Amino acid sequence: MNTANEPRKVEVPARPARPRGLLLTHWSAELRILLVAMLLAAYFEFANRDFLLTNASLVNLSQFVAPVAIIAFGEIMLMIGGDIDLSVGMVFAFAPFMMVFANDAGAPMWLALVAGLVAAALVGFVNGAVTVWLRLPSFVTTLGTLFLINGITLTVSRGTPVETPGSTAFANAMGAWGYSEILWTAGLAFVMHVLLRHTRWGLHTQAAGANPLGASEAGIHVNRLRLGNFIIAAILAGLTGILEGFRITSIDPQAGGNQITFLAIAAAVIGGTPLTGGSGTIIGGLIGAAVLGILNDGFTLIGINAFMFNIILGAAILAAMVFNIHVGRIGRKGGR
Amino acid sequence: MAEPQSGTGTRADAASAANAAPLAMRGDQLVKRFGAVTALDGVSFTLGPGEILGILGDNGAGKSTLVKILTGFHQQTDGTLYVNGEETLLRSVDHARSLGIECVYQDLALANSLSIYHNMFLNREIVRRGPFRLLDHAKMRERAAQCLDDIGVHVPSVDLPVERLSGGQRQAIAVARAVNSDARILLLDEPLAAMGAREAALIIDLVLRLKEKGGLSIIMIMHNYAQTLDIADRIMLMQRGRVTFEQNSAQTSVPELMDIVRREYRAMRGNGTH
Numbered sequence: 001m002n003t004a005n006e007p008r009k010v011e012v013p014a015r016p017a018r019p020r021g022l023l024l025t026h027w028s029a030e031l032r033i034l035l036v037a038m039l040l041a042a043y044f045e046f047a048n049r050d051f052l053l054t055n056a057s058l059v060n061l062s063q064f065v066a067p068v069a070i071i072a073f074g075e076i077m078l079m080i081g082g083d084i085d086l087s088v089g090m091v092f093a094f095a096p097f098m099m100v101f102a103n104d105a106g107a108p109m110w111l112a113l114v115a116g117l118v119a120a121a122l123v124g125f126v127n128g129a130v131t132v133w134l135r136l137p138s139f140v141t142t143l144g145t146l147f148l149i150n151g152i153t154l155t156v157s158r159g160t161p162v163e164t165p166g167s168t169a170f171a172n173a174m175g176a177w178g179y180s181e182i183l184w185t186a187g188l189a190f191v192m193h194v195l196l197r198h199t200r201w202g203l204h205t206q207a208a209g210a211n212p213l214g215a216s217e218a219g220i221h222v223n224r225l226r227l228g229n230f231i232i233a234a235i236l237a238g239l240t241g242i243l244e245g246f247r248i249t250s251i252d253p254q255a256g257g258n259q260i261t262f263l264a265i266a267a268a269v270i271g272g273t274p275l276t277g278g279s280g281t282i283i284g285g286l287i288g289a290a291v292l293g294i295l296n297d298g299f300t301l302i303g304i305n306a307f308m309f310n311i312i313l314g315a316a317i318l319a320a321m322v323f324n325i326h327v328g329r330i331g332r333k334g335g336r
Numbered sequence: 337m338a339e340p341q342s343g344t345g346t347r348a349d350a351a352s353a354a355n356a357a358p359l360a361m362r363g364d365q366l367v368k369r370f371g372a373v374t375a376l377d378g379v380s381f382t383l384g385p386g387e388i389l390g391i392l393g394d395n396g397a398g399k400s401t402l403v404k405i406l407t408g409f410h411q412q413t414d415g416t417l418y419v420n421g422e423e424t425l426l427r428s429v430d431h432a433r434s435l436g437i438e439c440v441y442q443d444l445a446l447a448n449s450l451s452i453y454h455n456m457f458l459n460r461e462i463v464r465r466g467p468f469r470l471l472d473h474a475k476m477r478e479r480a481a482q483c484l485d486d487i488g489v490h491v492p493s494v495d496l497p498v499e500r501l502s503g504g505q506r507q508a509i510a511v512a513r514a515v516n517s518d519a520r521i522l523l524l525d526e527p528l529a530a531m532g533a534r535e536a537a538l539i540i541d542l543v544l545r546l547k548e549k550g551g552l553s554i555i556m557i558m559h560n561y562a563q564t565l566d567i568a569d570r571i572m573l574m575q576r577g578r579v580t581f582e583q584n585s586a587q588t589s590v591p592e593l594m595d596i597v598r599r600e601y602r603a604m605r606g607n608g609t610h
Contacts, residue, residue: 206447210447
């Protein structure tokens, strides 16, 4: 009995760490999808000489990628925490109208912009509050607000588009200039990446998604995080709607919609954020959006019709998920 | 080293400390009722400074309820609890924690997709100065490695996600996290449940090393009699919400414990037939 009490140095037969650099391990998910993006870009560049390296096609590409990516950033935060927001495409159309109404009521443009974003935040708050406090699955909550917000937008706008208000300079900064949207995207990608990886908020979101009970036992306020992430996702969706409005110089009650919602979710999934919660990557989502943009523009330029794009997109989502769930796991666990 | 002496020495210390230094914890006639169900029916116990107390008992004996009172999750219906010699009603888990009481639950409360060092600092992260309060990954990584090294837990890298560790290693990380937060009283809820012999040995060694380092009193909820006698200074047997037996580990044996349990069991069956 006493010999058993003597502390032995029991070395855990640890599975040896992979002999690869920290940088590679940390970024492996992002690097995989980046490789796919680069291969696709190279293929389309080869098949069609002016795919990437002309100003027009770069502007075109960036304007496809930007809205998908920005909405994906919010969706990724939610998906890591174990939630999803189906209403973002409708908030996309709702927020610009609130901005226009605020401007019509006499608010200067900057204040009107803030009003539009606050309106979006309110929708996010409702999504979060109903999900967290009334304990509805977020899928159901946001399915409800999807129709609700769409109806409100159509009603208050009487179903007709309006011109974007404000000065040219303001419009240029907010999306009208060819590269302004992609600059917004880059800036937001940086901010959201820092939020996810380098703040307690982001870390706790990951912990809450991985183990909600455990996270609350550790004293993390899981509900507060989820609510906050709904608000973040809605604000990003509202901002995207405003940027897109200024780009096309018209605010349309039919803009955005379910197409942009599901493209954003697709970008998140292809980029390496599974719906299972607990893990995800902002940079991956950005590259995922780029992959969708490259596919879309590439097929357009080489003359394959839009139907083909959906076939490829569908296959890409399935392949990405199968890879994430099966191949990725085998890789991580060393074939255990 | 002279293990037997150190073992009895600790027990002697614990006994004399009852007069000198205050007990780490003492429960006096603790009662907990949930509606009509009496989960704890007047449980009294002591936990000396630096002592390991093993609590044994079947399912429904009240072990978990006792742990939940000691962690501030539940409050006792009746009876008094003393922490470090002072009468204390543990209002909440946070309150218990502020007094240095940490618990490692059976589910471990680890976030599997996060790295070892993130888990060890979960909700106690080190942040850098500045308005954005960014996480100081380097410092957490270093401290986590240091802490694991101190208590003799070996992992290839603190950057590994917890999901890549074995059950025993994960238990060790959960214990390390509790210790890392300056726990003075550590509650381990079934730390060896569903664990192979080799993994169990790892955790037993870890607990003994923590004891040697000093400054920590430990309560272990256990199932296995032999393992409990091996590791605990004193054992307490709980049955149907009461303490039915209490003894220093050196002065009892597995057969004796089995006998007591069997007697209780027979008595219950006898009652049942009436």
